[in-house]
Amino acid sequence: MTAMKNPPLAPTSSEGPSVTRAAGRTSAKAAALRSRLSTGAIGAVVLVLLAALWEGYKALGQATGDRLLGLRFPVATDDLSMPGVGAILGALVEPARRGTSTILGVYLLEEASVTLREAAYGLVAGSLLGLALAIVFLHLPPVSRGLMPWLVASQTVPLVAIAPMVVIWGGKAGLPPWVAVTGIAAYLAFFPVTINALRGLKSPPKVQTEFMRSVAAGRRQLLFWLRLPAALPYLFAGLRLAATASVVGAIVGELSAGTGRGIGRVILTFAYYYSNGPEKLYAAVLVAAVTGIVFVQVLNLLERFALRNRHTR
Amino acid sequence: MPESPIIRIDGVTKQFNPGTDRSVTALADIDLTIAEGEFVSLLGPSGCGKSTLLRIMADLTPPTAGSVSLNGKSPATARRDRDYGMVFQQAGLFEWRSVQRNVELPLQVAGVAKQERRAKTAAMLDLVRLPEFARHFPWQLSGGMQQRVAIARALSADPKILFMDEPLGALDEMNREHLQGELLRIWSDTRTTVVFVTHSITEAVFLSSRIVVMSPRPGRIAASIDVDLPYPRTAETRTLPAFFDKITEVREALHGMTVAEDAA
Numbered sequence A: 001m002t003a004m005k006n007p008p009l010a011p012t013s014s015e016g017p018s019v020t021r022a023a024g025r026t027s028a029k030a031a032a033l034r035s036r037l038s039t040g041a042i043g044a045v046v047l048v049l050l051a052a053l054w055e056g057y058k059a060l061g062q063a064t065g066d067r068l069l070g071l072r073f074p075v076a077t078d079d080l081s082m083p084g085v086g087a088i089l090g091a092l093v094e095p096a097r098r099g100t101s102t103i104l105g106v107y108l109l110e111e112a113s114v115t116l117r118e119a120a121y122g123l124v125a126g127s128l129l130g131l132a133l134a135i136v137f138l139h140l141p142p143v144s145r146g147l148m149p150w151l152v153a154s155q156t157v158p159l160v161a162i163a164p165m166v167v168i169w170g171g172k173a174g175l176p177p178w179v180a181v182t183g184i185a186a187y188l189a190f191f192p193v194t195i196n197a198l199r200g201l202k203s204p205p206k207v208q209t210e211f212m213r214s215v216a217a218g219r220r221q222l223l224f225w226l227r228l229p230a231a232l233p234y235l236f237a238g239l240r241l242a243a244t245a246s247v248v249g250a251i252v253g254e255l256s257a258g259t260g261r262g263i264g265r266v267i268l269t270f271a272y273y274y275s276n277g278p279e280k281l282y283a284a285v286l287v288a289a290v291t292g293i294v295f296v297q298v299l300n301l302l303e304r305f306a307l308r309n310r311h312t313r
Numbered sequence B: 001m002p003e004s005p006i007i008r009i010d011g012v013t014k015q016f017n018p019g020t021d022r023s024v025t026a027l028a029d030i031d032l033t034i035a036e037g038e039f040v041s042l043l044g045p046s047g048c049g050k051s052t053l054l055r056i057m058a059d060l061t062p063p064t065a066g067s068v069s070l071n072g073k074s075p076a077t078a079r080r081d082r083d084y085g086m087v088f089q090q091a092g093l094f095e096w097r098s099v100q101r102n103v104e105l106p107l108q109v110a111g112v113a114k115q116e117r118r119a120k121t122a123a124m125l126d127l128v129r130l131p132e133f134a135r136h137f138p139w140q141l142s143g144g145m146q147q148r149v150a151i152a153r154a155l156s157a158d159p160k161i162l163f164m165d166e167p168l169g170a171l172d173e174m175n176r177e178h179l180q181g182e183l184l185r186i187w188s189d190t191r192t193t194v195v196f197v198t199h200s201i202t203e204a205v206f207l208s209s210r211i212v213v214m215s216p217r218p219g220r221i222a223a224s225i226d227v228d229l230p231y232p233r234t235a236e237t238r239t240l241p242a243f244f245d246k247i248t249e250v251r252e253a254l255h256g257m258t259v260a261e262d263a264a
Helices: A021-064 A085-093 A104-139 A141-156 A159-172 A177-201 A206-214 A219-256 A263-272 A278-306 B050-057 B075-080 B099-103 B105-109 B114-127 B143-155 B173-190 B201-207 B235-239 B241-263
Strands: B005-016 B024-035 B039-043 B065-070 B084-087 B161-165 B193-198 B210-215 B220-226
Touching: A021 A085, A085 A104, A085 A278, A104 A141, A104 A177, A104 A219, A104 A263, A104 A278, A141 A177, A159 A177, A159 A219, A177 A219, A206 A219, A206 B084, A219 A263, A219 A278, A219 B105, A263 A278, B005 B050, B005 B193, B024 B050, B024 B193, B024 B220, B039 B050, B039 B201, B050 B065, B050 B161, B050 B193, B065 B075, B084 B143, B099 B105, B099 B114, B099 B143, B105 B114, B105 B143, B114 B143, B114 B173, B143 B161, B143 B173, B173 B201, B173 B235, B193 B201, B201 B235, B201 B241, B210 B241, B220 B241, B235 B241
Parallel strands: B039 B193, B039 B210, B084 B161, B161 B193
Antiparallel strands: B005 B024, B005 B065, B210 B220
């Protein structure tokens, strides 16, 4: 073989990446900001539309006596059935109880933060358990086949049946109520994480697994350097489902936990005294919904950070 | 050639689904030796078992019978010692790793210290002429550039052998010819032994010092043709009468076996 001088072949333009990438970075950022702003604007418009729909329906019902063309309205529009948007928002800034200076909004947020903490702990515990299960299932397919039906069954058992049991077990063990509630949140959170993480762990194409084999990568290296990073987008999809499930789990758990705090307890109380102030229940539900949205948004931020270097698929 | 064989294949047979009614003999009784420093192409129509033979050498698939020795070792041992690097048809880069971190992956697996990894990676990116793309991510690169990163990655642990399974098959014609030139330069710079699977006659003739022509059903070696065109080969090589003569010779070797098959 004759030694060969390097033919001066620099990357040709047909092979180069888009030349304008560096220059286009700032405008890309601006475009991202614009799209985020428009997402926020759409959210606001939806909110206003919903409020308008609510008020319009109510006004129509009030004007026609809940009848139109001889048909009864499906939902009555009196203030007890449908408190006005103004009344609901107004309730948020009135004192929560007679004789206290704390307004309802602050009180609800305090209670919601308790629930959020339970849900967050439950999400973390459930996700870790879910991820661990996925890794076990990946390496032991027979265990996966044997256990999966039971996992599915565990999720179809009504939560209202399980929650009191968990609360009672926690009580007998002398644990504070929030631990049991966290356990219930985790119980709902682990399943979507397991399913999605398992799919993600199996997602690397053959060319990548075979490459790892060709460089004699060990089992652990294969897991940590290929399968887990490849599973990350799937994991976040599972976490989003788990986040909403854990909030539901925490609220339902609170309903069963006799004493204790949280937005679930508040909802129960306000539902009990519904006729005294229907707008309070609606305000509580509103805050609970906002709590869930904040929770998922925090996850979205985490995801955006974790996947910042990947091409948007 | 005075070199000692670095790859020796003795009586290798590969059957898929042996003992069932779907049993297929992909390779029948293959004998092949490859000397150090050779650039050998395995050429044949699809289904001739050329990729399977490469995968057996790389210990990605076990042979049904016969033996393979790489660098005097079994393929499994050679794989664990990282005696070979592998490039696939798809670059298969890890999309969450920068170019640099992709190239250093084999070294990381081998437990090489970070500073040495960085130095080695920089040298590899110089070799494939992509030094300014170290911090880019795979999706920011074209297909041809990704494949060059895959070559740098395969060579980063200084293997003695480079296995390439139709590495340019997914590229357009112009990129393909460009990368063929680059590949010959890399080969002469690194003095690696290359085993290259392709179904393109011109590609095999332009690149190889020897072409192993394979025939299908069952996969066998039909001919072994030395390509005595001098290196360095350039764009000009493609215009030489000797180049076309060699293409004709290889085509006849491929064609001859089709005729034989039709007669049978």
